[in-house]
Amino acid sequence: MNLHGVKAIYLFEMARTWRTLMQSIASPVISTSLYFVVFGSAIGSRMVEIDGISYGAFIIPGLIMLMLLNESISNASFGIYMPKFTGTIYEVLSAPISPLEIVAGYVGAAASKSIILGLLILATSRLFVDFSIAHPFAMIGFLALTAVTFSLFGFIIGVWADGFEKLQIIPMMIVTPLTFLGGTFYSVNMLPPVWQTVTLFNPVVYLVSGFRWSFYGVADVHLAVSLGMTLVFMLVCVGLITWIFKTGYRLRT
Template sequence: MNFYAIRAIYLFEMARTWRTLMQSIASPVISTSLYFVVFGSAIGSHMVEIGGVSYGAFIVPGLIMMALMTQSISNASFGIFMPKWSRTIYEILSAPISYVEIVLGYVGAAATKSVILGLLTLITARLFVSFEIAHPLWMIFFLLLISITFSLFGFIIGVWAPSFEKLQIIPLMIVTPLAFLGGSFYSISMLPPFWQKVALANPVVYLISGFRWSFFGVADVHVGISIGMTLVFLTICLTIVWLIFKTGYRLKS
């Protein structure tokens, strides 16, 4: 394992974050804070408790999860897209490093940024609403697992996207709607029976449900199913990344 190569890619990507601190960290935290102000304070004060949890606290895991997913995808996709766009990807591919080391560098940096953002969002949420974390170790586990999984997904999007415009299609047109419909602001148990079954087809439901369980011990689906679904998505992403490097898809042409 070439740790020097992994470290070089990792530090380069992290340095880009510190150069664009306002865009990379401050902007997502401020945007999420607005959700807490509007939904947690203004609307939440008129909402009933959900599963014994105040509405303001109930939406905290969902908002953190939304920020985690979108930023993991954004960081990882942009990180690999820029070398592709500038043609410097050929220097990386011709260097004496394996595809595993390349992925570890880019995905590791993207996941690190997302975890930092998730923790900052958690601290920010504590300023607006009062809550306790029932299972802190499980919370950290979900935080790391989902950051890595969606960073891999973002890496795939960055390789696939032929332009800056298409780089945003999947996050804006697919991931964000699924996050809003996945129980970020409500429990799917509040839906009519038919729509509850429809909601279970949304993979984001399992992620948010498991993450919310780590906070309050309440969930829409069993936590074991949430972990299993996340691991399935992680396995699919790993398989696609392996195929990308095996075939050279949009990297060597």
């Protein structure tokens, strides 16, 4: 394992974050804080509890997950797309570093940024809503697992994209709508039976449900199912990345 190569890529990507603090850190925290102000304080104060939890506290896991998915995908896709765009990807591919080490560097940096943001938003939410975390270690574990999984997904998008506009298509047109429809602002049990069944085809439901369980011990879907679905998606992403490096898909052409 070439740890020096992994470290070089990781530190380079993390340095880009510190150079663009307003865009990378401040903007997601401020935008998520606005959700807490509008939905948590303004609207939440007029709504009844859900599963014995105040509405403002109920939406915290969903909002963190909304940010986590988008930022993980964005950071990882942009990180690998820029070397392709500038042509420096060939220097990375010709360096004495394996595909596993390349992915570890880029995905590790993207996941680290997302985890830091998630913790910052969690701390910021304390300013607006009072809440507790029933299973803190499970929360950290699920946060890290989701960040790594969707950073892998973002890496795939960055390789696939052949223009800046394509970097935003899947996050904006697919991931964000699925997150809003995945129980971020409501419990799946509040829906009519037919729509409850339809909602279970939304993969984001399992992420939000599992993450909410770590906070309050309640979930729309069994924890084992949520964890299993996340791991399956991670394995699919790993398989696709393996195929990308074996074939050189949009890396060597």
